[in-house]
Amino acid sequence: MNALRHPAQVLAFAEPAPEPLRAGEPRPIVFRTRGRTHGPITRLFSPGDLGRLLKPFVFLDLFRLDASEDAPAFGMHPHSGIATLTYLINGEIAYEDSTGQQGVLPAGGVEWMRAGNGVWHTGAALGHANALGFQLWIALPAESENAPAQSQYIAPSQIDLKGPARVLLGQFGAADSVIEPPSNMTYLAVTLKAGERWRYSPPSGHTVAWLALSTGQLAAPEPIHAGELVVFEASEQAIDVDAIHDTTFVLGSAVSHPHDLITGTYSVHTSAQALAQGEAEIRRIGRELRRDGDVG
Numbered sequence: 001m002n003a004l005r006h007p008a009q010v011l012a013f014a015e016p017a018p019e020p021l022r023a024g025e026p027r028p029i030v031f032r033t034r035g036r037t038h039g040p041i042t043r044l045f046s047p048g049d050l051g052r053l054l055k056p057f058v059f060l061d062l063f064r065l066d067a068s069e070d071a072p073a074f075g076m077h078p079h080s081g082i083a084t085l086t087y088l089i090n091g092e093i094a095y096e097d098s099t100g101q102q103g104v105l106p107a108g109g110v111e112w113m114r115a116g117n118g119v120w121h122t123g124a125a126l127g128h129a130n131a132l133g134f135q136l137w138i139a140l141p142a143e144s145e146n147a148p149a150q151s152q153y154i155a156p157s158q159i160d161l162k163g164p165a166r167v168l169l170g171q172f173g174a175a176d177s178v179i180e181p182p183s184n185m186t187y188l189a190v191t192l193k194a195g196e197r198w199r200y201s202p203p204s205g206h207t208v209a210w211l212a213l214s215t216g217q218l219a220a221p222e223p224i225h226a227g228e229l230v231v232f233e234a235s236e237q238a239i240d241v242d243a244i245h246d247t248t249f250v251l252g253s254a255v256s257h258p259h260d261l262i263t264g265t266y267s268v269h270t271s272a273q274a275l276a277q278g279e280a281e282i283r284r285i286g287r288e289l290r291r292d293g294d295v296g
Helices: 007-013 272-291
Strands: 029-033 036-038 040-047 057-067 077-080 082-090 092-097 100-107 110-114 118-125 130-139 150-154 165-169 185-192 197-200 208-213 216-217 221-226 229-232 239-243 245-255
Touching: 057 208, 077 272, 082 092, 082 185, 082 245, 092 110, 092 130, 110 118, 118 272, 130 208, 130 245, 185 197, 208 216, 208 221, 208 239, 216 245
Parallel strands: none
Antiparallel strands: 029 229, 036 040, 040 057, 057 130, 077 118, 082 110, 082 130, 092 100, 092 118, 110 150, 165 185, 185 245, 197 239, 208 229, 208 245, 216 221, 216 239
């Protein structure tokens, strides 16, 4: 990822030991990136780069889809070994998956897809408003990476709030996600007005932490701009942010994933054997979809 500011450190993929809390000092930012943009999608990190440092969070896309008739859809594509969480900030997306579910995801809604042993899904922007959102991949632990696929589509009204934060996964204060996370993690979508200050205090053991802005500008205390992702130093220290402009962003924290990342084209597993099993299943599902005319 050429946009990374500290390429030598990223290539080493060292996982530093958590630092002790430092009262009164801001939690340092150790990496920042704008990722790589191709068409309407900016890939902020993937399993081949920062995903190895941020696991169980292994992949993040920021997407901006044009709702015009000639706008590209995501296309029917497979996954195994991971869960995907798509959070839609603006617009509407039509969805369909190989578990048999289909419908429309509205602004503020969430698609949760635990691919497990294998699943295919697709999406496309609808209506007259452009679609803006994030798609996150999460590495599954060994006990669930080849489990049956499961999908959930969460309406905005089902997403619990704690102040300016929507709890997409895990817990934040008294707020709790309706989705059962595959491991110990929290994933929030936060909206702040210019001039507002907000603090995130991670749960015990959450040494992995990052945030990514879709709009606006923050100070944490270094400036963070729209389209950027920043990684915080490995610790359990709180994160304090000040909104310079009206800002929307997502933030993830977690206990570090203890497994290696064994990757395929659309899959991430903990071992070569688990990867082979998942890829065999997505090939089988693909043959069925082609037979039924659902995929080319």
